[in-house]
Amino acid sequence: MPDWLDVAVRGVIFLIVLFLMTKLLGKKQLSELSFFEYVSGITIGSIASEVIINLDKKIWNGIIGIVVFSVSILLIEILSLYRKRVRDLVEGSGTVVIKDGKVLEENLKKENYSTDELLQLLRGKDIFNLSEVEYAVLEPSGSVSALLKKDYRPVTRKDLGLTSVNEKEPQTVIMDGEILDEALTTIGKNRGWLQAELDKQNISIENVFLGQIDSYGALTVDLFDDKIEVSESQERPLLLANMKKCQADLELFALATESESAKNIYAENAKKLEKSMQKLTPYLKS
Known part of the structure; x- marks a missing residue:
């Protein structure tokens, strides 16, 4: 077999092997890497490239090496799920870099991060003013998790006293x-x-x-044709508008009638409809 064809065949074989091993190790290997995962990925790639290019190496030795290494990684990751000490050793732990609104310079130096790098990570979280941050942790993956001071946090429906709306994925x-x-x-x-x-x-x-x-x-x-305008559904806003009209009509009837019993019935039903609208408005607004 010509050398170029041998390299091509080895490349295809190891592509399949690496794909299967990555599937075995799970999606975690595709996310932000910890130190252990970073070293593991480099080692597995180095074994594959060495056997692909160096035709003097036996292909089965490379495959066995990758499989053994991958299974060892999998076993360590399973063990880390049940042992915090192993998890901290393998994946590392977060480092607090801002506490009570103050930057902890010693912790930054410990992780070999400069102030500029911290500000860059915060900008990646859409935080441009350091004074807005109450607490921040440098994660093992190298990203930063930040808790804003209360005055700078986004307003929620709960803050406004509005009824919460539980939505499912489309x-x-x-x-x-x-x-x-x-x-x-x-x-x-x-x-x-x-x-x-x-x-x-x-x-x-x-x-x-x-x-x-x-x-x-x-x-x-x-x-497919972006030039065609698609009209939005008006069913829910129209239903809300009709409910408001019905409530207004009931209140008007209560004022117009001279019968005391009819007046009470109209007023009572207007209040019931108002309560229903308060609950349904978050769902019916477009």
Whole structure:
């Protein structure tokens, strides 16, 4: 076999082996690497490249070396799941670099980080003013986790006293003009319902690049032709507007009638409708 063909075959074989070993080790190897994972990746890659290029090396020796090394990594990672000391040794632990709004210079020096590098990491978190940070930790992966001071944290619905809205992830039901029946079944819909929703917007399935259904059951689509404007669904805002009109009518009837019993019925139902609207408004607003 010619040398160039031997290298090509070895390259394909080790590509498959490395792919299988990476799948075995899991997605963690693809995320931000710890020191141990960084060294492991370099070592496995070095073994593969050495056997691929050096034709004097036996290919099976390289494969056995990668498999043994990968299994050893897997066993250490499993052990680290149950032993904190092993986890701290292998993956490292976080280092506090800002506490009570003050930078801990000694901890920064310990991790060989400069002030400029700390500011750069904070900017990556959209934090440009150091005085806004209450607490920050330098993670083993090299990223920084920061807790802003209370005055600089984003306002939440709870802060405003609003009813919380629990949302589920949207389901993709159309992709590249093809209907995904499994996703439709998951949310209790069918093709008939989907076609009816598309007909409301005068859209054919073949023109849809991506279609998703949110937690409220509303369909949103992105078309292949970006020049075509897709109108937003007005069903929920229209329902809210009708409820407000009904409440106003009930209050008006209560003022207009001379019957005391009818007045009480109208007023009572207007209050019930108002309470219902308070609960439903977060869901019905567009």
